[in-house]
Amino acid sequence: MTTRTFHINLITYSFLLLTSAALGAPSAAVTPYTIIGRVTDGRHAGFDANRVCELAVYDASGKLLGETRTIHRDDTRDNYALKVPVATQTARGYAVQADALTIAAKDDTGKVWQGVIPDALCGEAGGLRRVDIVLGVDANGDNIDDSLYNELFAQWEASDYWEYGASFDPNADYDGDGVSTIDEAYAGTNPFDPADTLRITAFSLADASAPATRGSSSVNRGSSLSFTAIPGRAYTVQTTTNLVSGTWATTTFALPNSDAEQDAISVPTSRTGAAVPVTVYLLPTDDTSRFFRVRLE
C-alpha cells in the first residue's frame, strides 16, 4: 500500500515537470506589455459588452500571445485591453522587446481589422500602448467600410446635393457645414443637413454650477462647454493658447455632479435618442486667452 502511494506521487511530480516544460515558462519572464484602445465599427461607434468582438495579438511568427473577448463599459474612451506576456529572451508564448506584434480583431458579422506594432518599444516590459481599431469590410481599399460607403452614396443620390453626371466623393462637404461627408458619418451627424454637425453649442467662462474642484468660489469657477453627443461615440476636449503657433493638447474635465477628472466621454449606445446634450467643466486658468475644441475619437 505504501509503495503504491509513493509511485503515484512520483508520477504526479513527473507530470507537473512535463507540464511546466511544455508551457515553456521562461525564468526571464518580466512584467507584461499592455495594449489598450477603442474598438469601433466602420462608423466609429464603440463596441460595448453587448456586441461580440474577438481580439488577439500574435508575435512576428504568427504565434498567439494573448486574446480577449471582453469589451468594457462604453462610457470611457478605451473599451478593450490585451495583456502580452513578455520575456527578456525568446520563448514560446512570450514577446521580447522590439517584436513586431500583430493585432487582429473580428466581430460576428464578418467585419475585421488587422495591424502591426513595429516600433522599438513594442513588447517593452510594463509598457502600455494605445491602438485604436476600426472594424470593417473594405473590398476596394479606400479605408471606408463598404456598407457605410453604399449607404452614404444612396443618401447623396436622394439628396438635394446630387447632380447629374457628378461622381460621389465621401470627402466632399456637400452641405457646407465645414465637415466632410465621411467625417459626419463617423460623428453620427447628417452629411446632407447643414444644421446638423458636431459643434460646441455653449461656453461659459465662469460657470457657477461647476463642481467645487473647478474653482475656489462661486465667482471663480472654471469654464464649461457644451456640445451634442451621439450614443456610441467617444469625445475628448482639446485646448491651446495660440491658434496660429500653438499645439492642441487633450485636457481633463469633470462632469456634472462629479469631481472626478476624466479625459474622455463616451455616451453609451444604450442611451435612447439620436443626440445627447453634454456639458463638461474645465479647470480654471490664468491664461489671458485659451481656445477649446471637441474631438471625436
Ligand SMILES: [Ca+2]
Ligand atoms: Ca458636411
Ligand SMILES: [Ca+2]
Ligand atoms: Ca451636416
